[in-house]
Amino acid sequence: MITKKINKKDIRKLLMTWNQEFSVIVPTRERGVAEMVRWDNNDISFLDWYRNTVIAPKACFLPQSEVMISFQKKETGYKIEVPRDEHKQIIFGIRPCDARAITIIDQVFADIYDDYYYASKRRNTLLLGLSCSNPYDSCFCTSSNVNPAESEDVDLMFTDIGDEYVIEELTSGGKALLNMSNMIKKVTKADVNRAKEMKAASVEKLKKRVDTKDIEGRLRSCFNDRDLWERVAAKCISCGICTFLCPTCFCFDINDEMIHKHGARYRGWDSCSFRSYTKMPMENPREEKWRRVRQRVCHKFEFYPINLGINACTGCGRCIRLCPVNWDITQVISSLPADISMHSS
Amino acid sequence: MEKELRQEAGKLLDDGTVDCIIGFAPGSLKFTTTPLIIEDVGELNNLIVNRFINNNLAKYLLEVTGRVGIIAKGCDSRSIVSLIQDKQITRQDIVILGIPCSGLIDLKKVEKLLAKERDEINDIVVVADKVSITAAGEKREVALSSVLFEHCLGCELQIPKEYDLLIQGPAAEICNYEVSRKHIKELKKMSPDQRWAYWREQFGHCIRCYACRQVCPACFCERCFVEESQPRWVSPVSQWQDNLIFQAIRNIHVAGRCTDCGECERVCPVNIPLRSLSKEMYDLVEEMFNYKTGMDVNAPSLMTAYELEEVEGLIR
Numbered sequence: 307m308i309t310k311k312i313n314k315k316d317i318r319k320l321l322m323t324w325n326q327e328f329s330v331i332v333p334t335r336e337r338g339v340a341e342m343v344r345w346d347n348n349d350i351s352f353l354d355w356y357r358n359t360v361i362a363p364k365a366c367f368l369p370q371s372e373v374m375i376s377f378q379k380k381e382t383g384y385k386i387e388v389p390r391d392e393h394k395q396i397i398f399g400i401r402p403c404d405a406r407a408i409t410i411i412d413q414v415f416a417d418i419y420d421d422y423y424y425a426s427k428r429r430n431t432l433l434l435g436l437s438c439s440n441p442y443d444s445c446f447c448t449s450s451n452v453n454p455a456e457s458e459d460v461d462l463m464f465t466d467i468g469d470e471y472v473i474e475e476l477t478s479g480g481k482a483l484l485n486m487s488n489m490i491k492k493v494t495k496a497d498v499n500r501a502k503e504m505k506a507a508s509v510e511k512l513k514k515r516v517d518t519k520d521i522e523g524r525l526r527s528c529f530n531d532r533d534l535w536e537r538v539a540a541k542c543i544s545c546g547i548c549t550f551l552c553p554t555c556f557c558f559d560i561n562d563e564m565i566h567k568h569g570a571r572y573r574g575w576d577s578c579s580f581r582s583y584t585k586m587p588m589e590n591p592r593e594e595k596w597r598r599v600r601q602r603v604c605h606k607f608e609f610y611p612i613n614l615g616i617n618a619c620t621g622c623g624r625c626i627r628l629c630p631v632n633w634d635i636t637q638v639i640s641s642l643p644a645d646i647s648m649h650s651s
Numbered sequence: 652m653e654k655e656l657r658q659e660a661g662k663l664l665d666d667g668t669v670d671c672i673i674g675f676a677p678g679s680l681k682f683t684t685t686p687l688i689i690e691d692v693g694e695l696n697n698l699i700v701n702r703f704i705n706n707n708l709a710k711y712l713l714e715v716t717g718r719v720g721i722i723a724k725g726c727d728s729r730s731i732v733s734l735i736q737d738k739q740i741t742r743q744d745i746v747i748l749g750i751p752c753s754g755l756i757d758l759k760k761v762e763k764l765l766a767k768e769r770d771e772i773n774d775i776v777v778v779a780d781k782v783s784i785t786a787a788g789e790k791r792e793v794a795l796s797s798v799l800f801e802h803c804l805g806c807e808l809q810i811p812k813e814y815d816l817l818i819q820g821p822a823a824e825i826c827n828y829e830v831s832r833k834h835i836k837e838l839k840k841m842s843p844d845q846r847w848a849y850w851r852e853q854f855g856h857c858i859r860c861y862a863c864r865q866v867c868p869a870c871f872c873e874r875c876f877v878e879e880s881q882p883r884w885v886s887p888v889s890q891w892q893d894n895l896i897f898q899a900i901r902n903i904h905v906a907g908r909c910t911d912c913g914e915c916e917r918v919c920p921v922n923i924p925l926r927s928l929s930k931e932m933y934d935l936v937e938e939m940f941n942y943k944t945g946m947d948v949n950a951p952s953l954m955t956a957y958e959l960e961e962v963e964g965l966i967r
Contacts, residue, residue, distance in 0.1 A: 337852075337855075337856055337921075338856065338921065338922045339856070339920070339921050339922055357768070360920060360921070361858075361921075370858055370859075370889050371888050371889045371890070442768070442770055443680055443681060443770035444679075444680055444770070540688045540715075541685065541686040541687075541688060541711075543710065543862070543865040543866055544865055545860050545861050545862035545864075545865040545866070545918075546858075546859070546860035546861055546862070547860045547862050547918075547920050550858050550860050550920075551920060559887060561886065561887050561888050563886060563888060572888040574859075574887070574888055574889055575858070575859075575889075577860070580861070582878040585878070586880075595714075626679065626680065627680065628920050630706070630862050630865075630866050630914075630917075630918035631685055631686050631706060632678040632679055632680065632683045632684070632685035633685075634678075634679040634680075634685075636679070637679055
């Protein structure tokens, strides 16, 4: 892999260069909580405080609410407009867990099915990763096959080595970005070694672990154990925090709004934690709380592996850190009994 | 306090007085706790009391069946009483294990004070009216009142009034009504236009996760108005206008039921200062009706008790 570097004091200039051709998206906590928003072409203080965002970067592709079509009632029929979002963007500073999450959502919205709204934004976006140097105590990415300091899910990967960032080029798109600037330098052997050390140190810092071995089988064999799931779900309050802040949850609801003769069809986040989930088309098949909690766990760790060959939890820990009742998915996974079918065979 | 609590809870489970105990256990992360619902005496050692027992456990009484023993701080006890007043739960089904409370620590305040996040803090120790906080090898001592939740500073019931068993322990004087309304005072200084702009901005952040509603014991509706589609009161699309209307109606619905436990604000993942709305409503209820929620289990519920002599013709 081709590796380059840049001095930290040149980052602002680099982002400014890119910001002329792309919308540069960076972490900010301007509005009180950390999220990814359009860069103001100036402030790079996030490099000092940023650990991870509260709102996951999925919001750049699946916004909390977006217009699918807008319409106007005419004398005969409707005049309908479909928004086009073709602007090119760069997400700078995405963490490896969240970058993996985008790859996971891509499977649903861009690979299996080409979702116009998601895919048009996704196709025009480059992901620039930033190695984690200070993970939260709720982070457990190493248990989800994510390395906090490495990523194959990005176009460029930045690693802090002190006064400089070492940059790995992972795609041609990333390479083209680096070619836009004359501040990119060659790396020395010492830089590469330093980056290696920093990466190893990041992995070391991740203390929270969960054993996901045989998880699909373990979940399959206890699927009908109502007592177990009732216990697991007991303290859940059925809010939408874990699903809305999860970097891989993508459920949505569609609503039409019309005032006078103007209206729009909106798509917005929905959550399988809600009792009203899927009430619009029919009924919620998961009326009881334990069924909804089971759904969330099984979707991440059983259905995803079976259908798409990957577990849909990247260990970002948001659902643990921000849960009002400290419902901890790692404790739930650990408490599941062994796969009975394996013992009997 | 913990030892006595475990003993008493154990007795209740042992002699079959209750089917389960609802209390607090250590959380999986530093300075966190988690609700504990146990049927087995073997798990009693997990039962704890500390400065981080945030959740208003009264919420679980709406779900858990059978005879229930519940650990209750003053504020929780008020919510329990309010639920009894509203006939959502039956007094006979509940054994209240009251605990005195000297205020809970607001981690967001500690984080702000130290410019560090929760997991970067090593230790928080309360000694009398001081807290010593250690982070990154440095020890800092601050006044306890500077890191208590604002709703704790406005607490009107540090020792539960309604209980079956009161665990003995300290309840140091913590009240500071002025500070507990500090943010409301700032909002009131604004012009209506400024205030409107402020809330417009705040509700622009709302992600409609409904955590505020879900943690609130006063929100006990089987079906929330937000989920009604015929007629539709609020759009399910997250827009500041509808987000604000949702919260405004929620506040009106919990008027006379809100005990200022502060949970709505604590759990909000996007830090909307929701208590500034609920506390204002709480004070208005007192001012208009001379009524304090959850203080008297025999008092009629403010909003749902009617008499034949009511002035309002609508309900006669």
